[in-house]
Amino acid sequence: MNSFSVQVDLDAPEPTLDQLDLLMDMPAEYECSWGMFRNRLQAQLTVPAKTLRQAVELGILVAADAARHAGLGTREVVAVAAMTEGEFEHRQAEIPDLLSTEEVAAQLNISRQAVVKRAEKLGGRKVGDRAWVFDAGTIRKLVSESG
Known part of the structure; x- marks a missing residue:
C-alpha cells in the first residue's frame, strides 16, 4: 500500500465552527486538514491506496462525505490535485522561507526605502509591479555577518 497526498476543492461556503468540528472528525488515517481557497472549501488528505487513481477516487469520496456529515450538503468537486507523499514532501521542501520588505528592514535595522534601493544586492x-520578497536564509546570514 502506498501513501498519496490528495487535495480536493469543493464548491462550498466557509464552514461554521460547529461544521468545522464535524469536518475534523474524519478518521485519523487520512490526516486531513481543511481550509478555504478562492471561496472554496479545500481538504488536504493523506490517502493510503495502491494506485494514484485509487487515491484520487477515495480522496474525493472522503472529502465529499465529510462535507455532507458536517451539514454542508452535497457539494460539487471543482478541483483535485494528487501525488505521492514523497513528491508532496519534495515540493514542500522547495518552498523557501520568504520575508517581506518590512521584515527585512526590521532585521537589518534600516528603512523600508533603503531595503528597496538595495533589493537586488540583498537577493x-x-x-508584481512593486513588491519584493527576500530569502530568509540569505538575510539571516547577512545579519549574523554584520553583527
Missing part, C-alpha cells in the same frame, strides 16, 4: 525577487 530580493520582484513580485
